[in-house]
Amino acid sequence: MAETSSPTPLYHRIYAVMRERIVNGYYPADVPVPTEAELAETFSASRITIRRAMEMLTAEGLVTRTRGRGTFVTDRARENALNRAVVSNxxxxxxxxxxxxxxxxxxxxxxxxxxxxxxxxxxxxxxxxxxxxxxxxxxxxxxxxxxxxxxxxxxxxxxxxxxxxxxxxxxxxxxxxxxxxxxxxxxxxxxxxxxxxxxxxxxxxxxxxxxxxxxxxxxxxxxxxxxxxxxxxxxxYEYRVTLRREAGKDFTLDGAQPG
Missing domain, CATH: 3.40.1410.10 (Chorismate lyase-like)
Structure with a gap:
């Protein structure tokens, strides 16, 4: 992930990947997120770069960092009020x-x-x-x-x-x-x-x-x-759509008759 061709700084790209993992439940709430050293190896980045990405996640309230215990995902990270289902009408x-x-x-x-x-x-x-x-x-x-x-x-x-x-x-x-x-x-x-x-x-x-x-x-x-x-x-940003079948409406495949 350390290529330099992207106009987006490496720390921001790491932040984006980590944020996506966090909001999608990749990390359990009761298990520490990987350490800076582990993440630095995973992303082929320096610990300074990892620390900057983690500071962004902390400022957003998605993780809590405690000396001696590690970094944990917060409850708020799993409650995004804007990720609501939307009926398609x-x-x-x-x-x-x-x-x-x-x-x-x-x-x-x-x-x-x-x-x-x-x-x-x-x-x-x-x-x-x-x-x-x-x-x-x-x-x-x-x-x-x-x-x-x-x-x-x-x-x-x-x-x-x-x-x-x-x-x-x-x-x-x-x-x-x-x-x-x-x-x-x-x-x-x-x-x-x-x-x-x-x-x-x-x-x-x-x-x-x-x-x-x-x-x-x-x-x-x-x-x-x-x-x-x-x-x-x-x-x-995440946008969800709920698609409902209309009552009494069936569909056909390749001209086959329903039922």
Missing amino acids: VSGLLNYLNAVGQSTRLRVISLDRGEAPPRICALMGVAPTTELVRAVRVRDLDGKPYSLSMAYLRPEVGGAFSHEDLTTTNMIDLVQRAGAEVEQVEQALTATLADEYASQHLQIPVGAPLMRVNRLFYDAALVPFYAAEILYCADR
Whole structure:
């Protein structure tokens, strides 16, 4: 793991791997995490590098380090309030977004009007010169950046939003208060890397892995009125979906008849 081609520092990559192991139950709660010397051998890194990664885990409250006893996973590491199941319908998504809002704090970076990137205009079916309301916000979880979101809204929906509104209220609540009815949502999840802008606001190195979530919200007439692009720190984000079979609905394989 000690190759130097990655733009992400080695200590941060080790932190990301260790965090993934911890939140997924790799280490038992009653057994010490491997020592710095053992981890240094595992990751082919110096103990100073390992110590820096472990300090990040300690600061996040995922492990507790006690002289003479070792390092142990904390109970909090197994209770991530944002790792909740989401039923694959609009109500389930809105419930999930509400849970995220209750577990995090918002910081507004900007609120203005102007042209959106071409990809957003294409999604919303508007001309590149169309003026949209643009809002950029950072969500903090446990005092650290968790996500960076860029919202683009039609002026008739987001035109009255204030800086204070965006600081205290989830966007989905704001658009519904503005009279928009969410009839359909399209969502796409992709992996990406942090550029300079994301690096600055998420406090991560340029080139660090991110999860990008794009959501497009449609009104009752199936006209897109709100596009959201959210960047999540890949080592702090997990999205779960529960898929339920509809009552009385069977499926066939290769033309075979059910039953």
